[in-house]
Amino acid sequence: MEQHEHVIERYERAWILFGLAMITVFIILIGYMMLTMGNTNPVSAARIDATKVRTEGDFANPRVEQVGNEYVAYVQAFSFGYLPMEMKFKAGQKVTFYITSPDVQHGFKVENTNINVQVIPGEVAKVSYTFKKPGEYNLICNEYCGIGHANMVSKIVVEP
Numbered sequence: 001m002e003q004h005e006h007v008i009e010r011y012e013r014a015w016i017l018f019g020l021a022m023i024t025v026f027i028i029l030i031g032y033m034m035l036t037m038g039n040t041n042p043v044s045a046a047r048i049d050a051t052k053v054r055t056e057g058d059f060a061n062p063r064v065e066q067v068g069n070e071y072v073a074y075v076q077a078f079s080f081g082y083l084p085m086e087m088k089f090k091a092g093q094k095v096t097f098y099i100t101s102p103d104v105q106h107g108f109k110v111e112n113t114n115i116n117v118q119v120i121p122g123e124v125a126k127v128s129y130t131f132k133k134p135g136e137y138n139l140i141c142n143e144y145c146g147i148g149h150a151n152m153v154s155k156i157v158v159e160p
């Protein structure tokens with residue numbers, strides 16, 4: 001038996017180096033995917049007074065607007081649903097969602113896409129996406145928001 005010469009055992013050292021190498025690979029891969037696969041990281045676009053969301057400004061009139069070849073959607077995520085009730089887009093055209101909440105935090109998760117936004121009262125979240133496949137997409141709240149949370153769902157329709 002060797003004495004306690006090595007603070008880090010040889011095998012443990014190899015394991016740590018292997019782990020760090022894998023993490024480096026993941027970080028490079030994440031960077032590559034962000035640059036090439038359409039970055040859908042939501043960003044905080046603005047601050048807003050949550051008590052005035054329902055009465056003032058763009059979110060008091062939740063809607064989908066067509067701007068040239070793109071869409072802009074102003075969405076309220078509230079307890080327990082989404083406004084506008086109906087969101088329709090054309091496949092292949094970029095959609096920019098602006099989302100906020102008049103009450104508590106909500107999720108804005110569109111199934112079969114990587115749109116997955118935390119909606120925080122007082123903030124406007126912004127995320128862009130281009131739906132490629134026509135069809136109906138389920139929109140679900142994946143942040144616990146109270147007793148109606150499990151029923152907080154909606155649909156997005158993408159036309160060909």
Ligand SMILES: [Cu+2]
Binds near residue numbers: 105142144145149
């Ligand atoms: Cu919710």
